[in-house]
Amino acid sequence: MTNYDANKVAQIHRQLHSRLPADPALRVRALESILVEKGLVNPQSVDAWVEVYQEHIGPKRGAHIVARAWTDSAYKTRLMTDAPAAIDELGYFGRATGHLKVVENTDAIHNLVVCTLCSCYPFSVLGIAPAWYKAAAYRSRAVRDPRGVLEEFGVEINLDVEIRVWDSTAELRYLVLPQRPAGSEAFDEAALANIVTRNSMIGTDRDLRLSAHGID
Amino acid sequence: MDGVHDLGGEEGYGPVQVDYVSEPFHKEWEGREWGIAQCARTPNMTIDWWRYCRELIMPEDYLSRPYLDSWAQTDFATYIEAGWISLEEIDHQVSLSSMDYSGDLLPATSVQDILLDERNHAVRYDAPIESDPVFSTGQSIITNKQGHSGHTRLPQYARGVCGVIHAYHGAYVFPDLSAQGRQIHQHLYSVVFASSNLWPEIYDSKDKVFLDLWESYLTAAS
Numbered sequence: 001m002t003n004y005d006a007n008k009v010a011q012i013h014r015q016l017h018s019r020l021p022a023d024p025a026l027r028v029r030a031l032e033s034i035l036v037e038k039g040l041v042n043p044q045s046v047d048a049w050v051e052v053y054q055e056h057i058g059p060k061r062g063a064h065i066v067a068r069a070w071t072d073s074a075y076k077t078r079l080m081t082d083a084p085a086a087i088d089e090l091g092y093f094g095r096a097t098g099h100l101k102v103v104e105n106t107d108a109i110h111n112l113v114v115c116t117l118c119s120c121y122p123f124s125v126l127g128i129a130p131a132w133y134k135a136a137a138y139r140s141r142a143v144r145d146p147r148g149v150l151e152e153f154g155v156e157i158n159l160d161v162e163i164r165v166w167d168s169t170a171e172l173r174y175l176v177l178p179q180r181p182a183g184s185e186a187f188d189e190a191a192l193a194n195i196v197t198r199n200s201m202i203g204t205d206r207d208l209r210l211s212a213h214g215i216d
Numbered sequence: 217m218d219g220v221h222d223l224g225g226e227e228g229y230g231p232v233q234v235d236y237v238s239e240p241f242h243k244e245w246e247g248r249e250w251g252i253a254q255c256a257r258t259p260n261m262t263i264d265w266w267r268y269c270r271e272l273i274m275p276e277d278y279l280s281r282p283y284l285d286s287w288a289q290t291d292f293a294t295y296i297e298a299g300w301i302s303l304e305e306i307d308h309q310v311s312l313s314s315m316d317y318s319g320d321l322l323p324a325t326s327v328q329d330i331l332l333d334e335r336n337h338a339v340r341y342d343a344p345i346e347s348d349p350v351f352s353t354g355q356s357i358i359t360n361k362q363g364h365s366g367h368t369r370l371p372q373y374a375r376g377v378c379g380v381i382h383a384y385h386g387a388y389v390f391p392d393l394s395a396q397g398r399q400i401h402q403h404l405y406s407v408v409f410a411s412s413n414l415w416p417e418i419y420d421s422k423d424k425v426f427l428d429l430w431e432s433y434l435t436a437a438s
Contacts, residue, residue: 130237
């Protein structure tokens with residue numbers, strides 16, 4: 001039974017610091033084996049969850065949503081007003097997207113998403129967050145120096161473009177709708193999805209290229 | 217709590233280590249921890265209590281250990297605090313006592329089942345409440361100058377500053393109390409801050425920062 005005793009947890013962390021092995025692989029193995037022995041975890045379920053997020057749930061889902069919004073203006077309207085319902089139409093409603101919001105890039109606005117307090121991320125549409133998203137450098141600087149951060153991603157934002165940084169401090173999650181690049185008029189939905197990068201849906205990419213790249 | 221987890225605007229962490237690795241898990245143990253976190257039968261606790269327990273990790277560990285390793289550490293801490301795992305079991309890395317659940321392993325879940333069930337994992341944290349929201353869109357507010365030593369979602373960089381109500385979201389579970397096990401809904405707003413209002417070095421920019429903030433973090437600006 002959880003007792004919500006923060007002082008006790010602070011002490012437990014100090015005990016764990018000296019009593020757990022240093023290697024993360026050994027720490028996680030210890031956690032799994034104890035939980036399995038106690039009947040709290042089924043290792044086959046862990047296998048399945050790994051496979052789901054390796055093979056099935058990832059940024060291709062977000063790219064599909066973006067491509068649909070680019071090609072179907074009624075869908076885009078639904079996406080901008082009620083994103084959870086709109087992604088549910090594509091079968092992507094799920095983990096951490098119960099309160100999804102979509103923010104749209106324009107010629108005058110660039111959106112960038114961060115979680116400064118932990119690492120909140122819309123799992124069911126973008127999969128597992130990239131390492132940099134969860135690292136102190138990004139979490140600390142995205143709100144203070146977004147233009148500097150974007151330069152490190154090779155993205156330069158003109159001074160007349162307003163940057164809007166979304167700090168995910170509540171249970172809402174944010175997905176950036178990037179701009180459809182000029183020259184893609186003849187592309188169908190599948191071809192469009194192929195040019196949407198994961199980073200463009202977080203906001204660390206802006207001008208999409210026409211060549212399909214395989215989602216990063 | 218004013219801990220090292222509250223990273224917004226802190227300096228000295230260097231440039232972003234940009235990588236374009238496509239694999240979601242870089243090491244096998246990362247996938248195992250992700251899977252454990254998704255399917256473990258956990259003590260009755262709130263997500264905010266779990267987040268608070270992660271914030272309580274020793275600063276040197278919080279800042280130096282890999283991200284999903286900190287999840288494992290938080291899982292250990294919440295299980296131990298709830299009395300489901302003992303420190304002795306960690307020393308031996310085996311279960312030393314049987315639990316009510318022992319021998320009653322949860323049924324295995326297949327990839328297909330998980331995909332079918334995924335939409336049931338979309339937890340909703342909002343619910344209607346009787347009171348009306350105090351603030352309206354476009355209204356100027358000032359955020360609380362102080363936090364408190366428990367869990368809170370008002371980051372230090374956004375305290376004691378003026379902002380404007382951008383949108384009203386509804387009433388959401390209030391994390392400061394949820395981290396103590398009390399699920400009480402409170403009005404939640406999207407609040408926009410001029411970057412020039414937040415950071416001393418920014419004075420000629422129209423850039424903005426948006427935060428989702430609960431009503432008790434805010435007061436009307438006079």
